[in-house]
Amino acid sequence: MPDSSTTPTTTRALRIGVAGPVGTGKSSLIALLCRELGTELSLAVVTNDIYTDEDARFLRSAGVLDPERIRAVETGACPHTAIRDDVTQNLLAVEDLERDFAPVDVVLVESGGDNLTATFSPALVDAQFFVLDVAGGGDVARKGGPGIGRADALVVNKTDLAPYVGVDVEQMVADAESAREGRTVLPLSRLDPESVARVKAWVLHTLDHFRSGEHVAQDPGPMAPHFHAEGDEGHFHAETGETHSHVETGETHTHEHAHAH
Amino acid sequence: MTAEYLSLLLADGRLPTGAHTQSAGVEPALRHGMRVEEVPAYLRVRLATVTEVEAAAAVVAGRVWARRTTGAQGPRSGPVVDALREVDRAWRVRTLSDALREASDLLGRSYLRTAGAVWDLEPLTSAPGPWCRAVVVGVVAAEAGLDAEQTARLVAYEDVQTVVAAALKLEPFDPSLGVRWAADAAVGVEALVARVAETAEPADVPAHSAPLVEEWGQHHQTSERRLFRA
Numbered sequence: 349m350p351d352s353s354t355t356p357t358t359t360r361a362l363r364i365g366v367a368g369p370v371g372t373g374k375s376s377l378i379a380l381l382c383r384e385l386g387t388e389l390s391l392a393v394v395t396n397d398i399y400t401d402e403d404a405r406f407l408r409s410a411g412v413l414d415p416e417r418i419r420a421v422e423t424g425a426c427p428h429t430a431i432r433d434d435v436t437q438n439l440l441a442v443e444d445l446e447r448d449f450a451p452v453d454v455v456l457v458e459s460g461g462d463n464l465t466a467t468f469s470p471a472l473v474d475a476q477f478f479v480l481d482v483a484g485g486g487d488v489a490r491k492g493g494p495g496i497g498r499a500d501a502l503v504v505n506k507t508d509l510a511p512y513v514g515v516d517v518e519q520m521v522a523d524a525e526s527a528r529e530g531r532t533v534l535p536l537s538r539l540d541p542e543s544v545a546r547v548k549a550w551v552l553h554t555l556d557h558f559r560s561g562e563h564v565a566q567d568p569g570p571m572a573p574h575f576h577a578e579g580d581e582g583h584f585h586a587e588t589g590e591t592h593s594h595v596e597t598g599e600t601h602t603h604e605h606a607h608a609h
Numbered sequence: 610m611t612a613e614y615l616s617l618l619l620a621d622g623r624l625p626t627g628a629h630t631q632s633a634g635v636e637p638a639l640r641h642g643m644r645v646e647e648v649p650a651y652l653r654v655r656l657a658t659v660t661e662v663e664a665a666a667a668v669v670a671g672r673v674w675a676r677r678t679t680g681a682q683g684p685r686s687g688p689v690v691d692a693l694r695e696v697d698r699a700w701r702v703r704t705l706s707d708a709l710r711e712a713s714d715l716l717g718r719s720y721l722r723t724a725g726a727v728w729d730l731e732p733l734t735s736a737p738g739p740w741c742r743a744v745v746v747g748v749v750a751a752e753a754g755l756d757a758e759q760t761a762r763l764v765a766y767e768d769v770q771t772v773v774a775a776a777l778k779l780e781p782f783d784p785s786l787g788v789r790w791a792a793d794a795a796v797g798v799e800a801l802v803a804r805v806a807e808t809a810e811p812a813d814v815p816a817h818s819a820p821l822v823e824e825w826g827q828h829h830q831t832s833e834r835r836l837f838r839a
Contacts (some may be wrong), residue, residue: 349767401833422838424630425778436719438836 361392361452362558363442364551365431365468367495368479370461373505373536374398374546375403376399377479377547378456382412382539384548389453389555392417392445396430396460403458417449431569435472442472454555464493470565475554478568481505486515489524496524498568499549501532508537612754620766631712632775632837633710633768637825638729640832645780649790652772656765656797658819659704661712663743665814666700666804668757670747672809674733690736697744697790706823708830712713712839714739714744744787756804765798775837803822 351492366374375395382391393412395403397420407413421441423430430438438457446452455472458465468476478495480488483506489496496502502524502538510517517535534550536543557563616834622628670693677689704710717738717740724745733740733748743764750760773787808814826839 401835422835424632424775424838425836426629429629434627434629434723436625437627437630440715440722509761537676565834593834 361390361446361455362555363440363455363457363473365457365476365498365584366472366479366556367431367459367462367466367468367476368503369484371464372461372479372484373433373480374461374479375406376538377477377503377536378458379410379412380544381456381507381548381551382407382410384544385454385551386413390400390449390451392442392449392452392455393419394441394445394455394457395420396423396427396438396458404422417445423460427462428466429458431466431468433469435469435504438472454551459480464488464491464495465569465570467495467499467568470567472493474558474563474565475500476568477501477503479503480504482507482510482515482517482520485513485514486520487523489520492527494568494570497527497529497587498531498566500554500566501534502528503581504533504535506537507535507543508539552596612756612759615639615753616750616755616759616763619746619753619755620763620770622770624723626723627716628767630838631716631771632779632839633715634822634826634829634839635770635772635775635833636835637829637839638822639776641778641821641825641828645776645782647778648772649793652769652790652794653797654819655768655772656687657824658817659709659822660765660768661801661805661815662700662703663768663809664730664761664801666696666741666743666811667747667750667760667764668805669699669811670696670744671751671755671757671760671816674751690732691746693733693736693740693744695811697739697741698749699814700741702798703814703816703818704823705818706827709823709826709839710741710825711830713742713773715835715838716747718740719832720745720749724752728752728814748820756793757808758802761802761805763799765801769794769798778836 366378368374378393382393382574385391393407393413395407395418397403401420404418407418408415419441421430421437444459445455457468459468480496480502482504489504492576504517504524505522509518519537521533532550534547538548540543542552574602611657618624633655635651639645643651672679673692673696675690676795701710712822718738720742721730721734721740724730730748730752746764747760769791773791777784777787828839829835
C-alpha cells in the first residue's frame with residue numbers, strides 16, 4: 349500500500365483545479381485534456397466526487413490515462429471543505445501522485461460537482477477552470493459568482509448544443525467576458541477541434557508561466573465578484589488593491605484566440 | 610492553563626486534518642443494517658473496544674514524547690522515533706482490518722502535516738511513515754502540554770463526535786438528539802479515560818477488538834458510492 353512518507357515531494361507539478369456545477373462536463377474536460385496532452389506531458393488526476401469513485405471510474409474507463417494515475421478522494425459529503433478550507437486529503441493525494449509518477453507536469457484536481465459558489469483554495473491548486481455549459485441556461489454566466497467571475501479560465505462547454513437549448517453562445521460568452529472583466533473565457537465543444545486546441549493552449553501557456561515563476565495563484569474568493577466597467581488599461585481589484593493589465597499576465601493571448609473564429 | 614485551551618483547539622472539528630472525510634465506521638455500519646437509533650450503543654461499543662485501543666496508544670505515544678522533551682530519554686532523535694515505532698506497532702497488531710489501518714495512516718499523515726506546521730515535531734515529522742493516527746495525536750497532545758487524561762479524552766471525544774456528525778449526514782435527524790447522544794457518552798468517555806490514563810508501555814495497550822466494526826470497515830473499502838473514507 350502507499351508508502352505514507354510525510355516528507356514533501358521535491359517534484360512540484362502545476363496543479364489545476366476543475367470546478368463547476370454538476371453535469372457541466374468537468375470529467376469530460378479532464379478526459380479531453382488527458383487525451384490532448386497525455387503524450388507530451390506527464391499527467392495525473394485527483395477526483396473528489398461526492399459519491400466517491402464515480403468520476404475516477406469514468407476517467408479510468410475513458411482509457412485516456414494510466415488508471416494508476418487517477419485517484420479518488422472522499423469528501424465526507426463536504427466537497428466545498430475538501431477543496432477550500434480543509435484541503436489536507438487532496439494535498440496528500442496530489443503529493444502522492446507527484447512522488448509515485450515523478451516527474452509529473454500537471455495534476456488535475458476535479459471538485460465534486462457542486463453549486464456556483466465552490467472554488468479551490470490557492471493552497472491546493474495553482475490555477476483553476478470553472479466549467480459552465482450552455483444547457484444550464486444562457487443567463488448563468490451573467491449571474492456571476494466567484495468561479496464564474498474570477499477563476500483563471502471559464503469554460504463555456506457544449507457549445508454544439510446551443511441550437512437545441514435556445515442559447516445564443518456569443519451572447520453567453522460576451523456576458524461571461526463582461527462578468528470576468530476580461531479574464532479568459534473558453535467556449536468549448538468536443539466536436540470543434542479549434543475550441544479544443546484553445547483549451548489545450550491555455551494549459552500549456554499556464555504551465556509555461558508556472559515554470560517561469562510568473563504565475564501567481566489567485567483565490568476567486570467565496571463571494572460574488574464586484575462588477576466594474578471594462579477598461580483597456582487593465583483593471584483594479586478592490587480586494588487586493590492591485591491594478592494589473594492582462595497584457596502583462598499574458599492572458600490576452602488566449603483571450604484573443606477565443607475570438608479568432 | 611494553555612493545555613486546556615489547546616485541548617479544545619485539537620478537539621474542534623474545524624481543525625484541518627481531513628477528519629471530515631471519516632465516519633468512524635458509521636457509514637458501513639448503517640449500510641450493514643445498524644439502525645440510526647442504535648448509534649448510542651454503537652458509541653458504547655467503540656469506547657469499550659477500538660477507541661480504547663487508540664486512546665491507550667495515544668497516551669503511550671504522549672509519554673514517549675514527553676520524556677524526549679525533558680531530555681530524560683537521552684539523545685534526541687533515534688530513540689524517540691524507535692520508541693514511537695514500537696507504539697505504532699502495538700496499535701497496528703491490535704487492528705486487524707488493513708482498511709482501518711490505512712484510514713488511520715492517512716489521518717495520521719494529514720494530522721502530522723497540519724500540526725507539524727504549528728509545533729516543532731521533529732524528529733517525528735522527518736521520520737518515514739506511516740504513523741497511525743493514535744501516535745500522531747499522542748505526540749501532538751503531549752507537545753501541546755496535554756496530560757494523559759486529556760489526551761485520552763481528546764481521542765474519545767473526537768471519536769464520539771465523528772460518529773454523531775457522520776450519522777447526521779447519512780440519516781438526518783433532529784440535531785439536538787445527536788448532541789444529547791454525545792453528552793450522554795460522557796460516562797463512557799470518562800470510564801475509558803480512567804482505564805487508559807496509566808498506560809505506560811506499548812505492551813500495556815489493551816487488545817480489545819470489535820469484529821463487526823473491523824469487518825464492516827473492510828467491506829467499506831470496496832463499496833461503491835460511499836461518502837466517507839472509513
